[in-house]
Amino acid sequence: MNRKFFTVWVFFIVNLRRLFRDRLALFFTFLFPLIFLFVFGSLNSGSKSVSLSVAIINESHSKFAAQFVKQSESSSQKLLKVDKDVKTFKDANEKMGRGELDATIELPPSFGEVNNASIYPSGQAIVHYTQNNEQAAQTLVSVLQAQFQSINTKLVKSDTPFTVISKQNNERSLSAFDYTFTGLLGFSILGAGIFGPMNVFPELKKMGILRRLHTTPLRVWQYFLANMFGNAVTGLMSIAVMFVVAMTVFHLKVVGNYFELALFLAFGIIVILGIGLALGGWAKNERQAAPLGNIIVFPMMFLSGTFFPRFLMPHWLQGITTFMPLTPIIDGARLIATEGKSLLDLGPQLGVMAVWLVIVYAIAFRVFRWE
Amino acid sequence: MAEIILKVQNLVKTYGDRNVVDGISFEVQKGEVFGILGPNGAGKTTTLEMIETLRPIDGGTATIAGINVAEKPYEIRSIIGVQPQSPGFQDKTKLTELITLFAAAYGEKVDPKKFLDDVNLGDKADSYVENLSGGQKQRFSIVAALVHSPKVFFLDEPTTGLDPQARRNLWKLIEEVRDRGISVILTTHYMDEAEVLCDRIAIMDNGKIIALDTPKKLIKDLLARGFSKDQHVEQANLEDVFIDMTGKGLHA
Numbered sequence: 001m002n003r004k005f006f007t008v009w010v011f012f013i014v015n016l017r018r019l020f021r022d023r024l025a026l027f028f029t030f031l032f033p034l035i036f037l038f039v040f041g042s043l044n045s046g047s048k049s050v051s052l053s054v055a056i057i058n059e060s061h062s063k064f065a066a067q068f069v070k071q072s073e074s075s076s077q078k079l080l081k082v083d084k085d086v087k088t089f090k091d092a093n094e095k096m097g098r099g100e101l102d103a104t105i106e107l108p109p110s111f112g113e114v115n116n117a118s119i120y121p122s123g124q125a126i127v128h129y130t131q132n133n134e135q136a137a138q139t140l141v142s143v144l145q146a147q148f149q150s151i152n153t154k155l156v157k158s159d160t161p162f163t164v165i166s167k168q169n170n171e172r173s174l175s176a177f178d179y180t181f182t183g184l185l186g187f188s189i190l191g192a193g194i195f196g197p198m199n200v201f202p203e204l205k206k207m208g209i210l211r212r213l214h215t216t217p218l219r220v221w222q223y224f225l226a227n228m229f230g231n232a233v234t235g236l237m238s239i240a241v242m243f244v245v246a247m248t249v250f251h252l253k254v255v256g257n258y259f260e261l262a263l264f265l266a267f268g269i270i271v272i273l274g275i276g277l278a279l280g281g282w283a284k285n286e287r288q289a290a291p292l293g294n295i296i297v298f299p300m301m302f303l304s305g306t307f308f309p310r311f312l313m314p315h316w317l318q319g320i321t322t323f324m325p326l327t328p329i330i331d332g333a334r335l336i337a338t339e340g341k342s343l344l345d346l347g348p349q350l351g352v353m354a355v356w357l358v359i360v361y362a363i364a365f366r367v368f369r370w371e
Numbered sequence: 372m373a374e375i376i377l378k379v380q381n382l383v384k385t386y387g388d389r390n391v392v393d394g395i396s397f398e399v400q401k402g403e404v405f406g407i408l409g410p411n412g413a414g415k416t417t418t419l420e421m422i423e424t425l426r427p428i429d430g431g432t433a434t435i436a437g438i439n440v441a442e443k444p445y446e447i448r449s450i451i452g453v454q455p456q457s458p459g460f461q462d463k464t465k466l467t468e469l470i471t472l473f474a475a476a477y478g479e480k481v482d483p484k485k486f487l488d489d490v491n492l493g494d495k496a497d498s499y500v501e502n503l504s505g506g507q508k509q510r511f512s513i514v515a516a517l518v519h520s521p522k523v524f525f526l527d528e529p530t531t532g533l534d535p536q537a538r539r540n541l542w543k544l545i546e547e548v549r550d551r552g553i554s555v556i557l558t559t560h561y562m563d564e565a566e567v568l569c570d571r572i573a574i575m576d577n578g579k580i581i582a583l584d585t586p587k588k589l590i591k592d593l594l595a596r597g598f599s600k601d602q603h604v605e606q607a608n609l610e611d612v613f614i615d616m617t618g619k620g621l622h623a
Contacts, residue, residue, distance in 0.1 A: 004478065006475060006478060006480070007475045007476060007478055009475075010472060010475035011472065011475065011476075014464060014469075014471065017464075017468065018464050018468075021463040022463055207459035207461075208455060208457055208458065208459035209459045209461050211425075211455060211459070212453075212455060212458060212459060212460070214425060215423055215425065215448060215451070215453035215455070215516075216448055216473065216476035217445045217449045217476065218476040
């Protein structure tokens, strides 16, 4: 082996071994992203369909009303989540005010009674809602209308010339969790690539460890390369754990090629690590690194699609954030993992990443200090 | 005439408008222990750091084995060993791994165990540095700086903070290094250390060398100038008592 790369290899191996003896580092590498995965995963993986939280205030004593309430509360009814504890308007208004309920269905005293003139029951339900819940209320109204419609046709024979039915397309679409998961991959890459070196390097400088290395013929590029290998390997291991959890617990379906995905993510890790190396390599101490680090990390955290998908942003903001270093990594990971694209399809993403790679490492080499 | 390994000519370091190292010159021979003495702020450490390629040289030249320090820093680094003032090593790393790491920094592959045995740390091979005593740490630091068999070995205040036994042990170690033909350049605050260890010493003050000779000659010169101590000098001092009672051997 070339002597220069032998050096890189030994630094990589020794530091990798060291990492596995460091409980704190292990926690931040493996467990920390999993905690986020569980939190955001359970927030987003619930049933994909809309569900409305409602209360039913039944003021009628009719059989029909009682049956209607019972059916709405039954578990087979997925669309409505009925809060059985709410019995009065006072409770209902309070809960709606706090946003715990989307709307309240009132069944007035005459609801479901059989009028003198007819042979079937009739009545009008009233949907109550607060200012902020107009959409939910409208949804609820159409849901109820559909339900009443089917009841009506049973009671009164009538022709229905126009109807509509829904049919599921066979193609898979992205779920909220697909976005959440690749966003969290980005978050974990950000944490390991930037917060890692940002904290470790100033510490190494404070203890004179880098200074000691500076007295040897070790080159900065060798040291950086050893760090890049190390970060790519531990990063991929951490991401692999996240994938296993996401697939077993949250039913993530990976359709892309794992090898291409690993290759792409390793590249992403190295790009982001460059930012960390520049920050940590430049900073003389932790106090210097932290403020600048936060200024760089927070915009990426919130604008690159880590926690909220970018398509929710206004157009102009989407345009700008396309060119942030983390954005193509998150997008690319999603395109490969859940949409089955190959590296060849990711030209724009790889292009943006390559430009950032050059920029951040040019800065990192320039500002690096051994002490 | 012995071979000159290190040659320093009119070396200058300027901070602001002050020369902290002010045009000093000296030569060090192969296999010699050369001491740089002086009060704090005299410029000892700065001088070492310039020769070690850690700080830019603002004036003058330094050459080691004929290689110009300022022009070829990487070549210089591969033929010198450096023991900084307070050596730091990464934690949670075994001594053997650290030796492997340092050798690798020089592009070399070594048997770490052999090096550790040399300084009586063989049984600590699998320990971490943070679990070593002060004296063990110094011995380890020295052996880590010698993994590539350098021609010149720099030590910056190597015995500061060590107990008398550990100091004497370290002196022995430094003599062994010298006996291998490696030139040793050290700074110290301890006159007894300089007297025992150094073949020649340079005394620095305010960035200048104000005296340069063998310790014996410097003392003789002083006496020749009519100097005499007020008090009668005892044949032994308190340190001799301490060493006599607690033994010369290493305690840890």
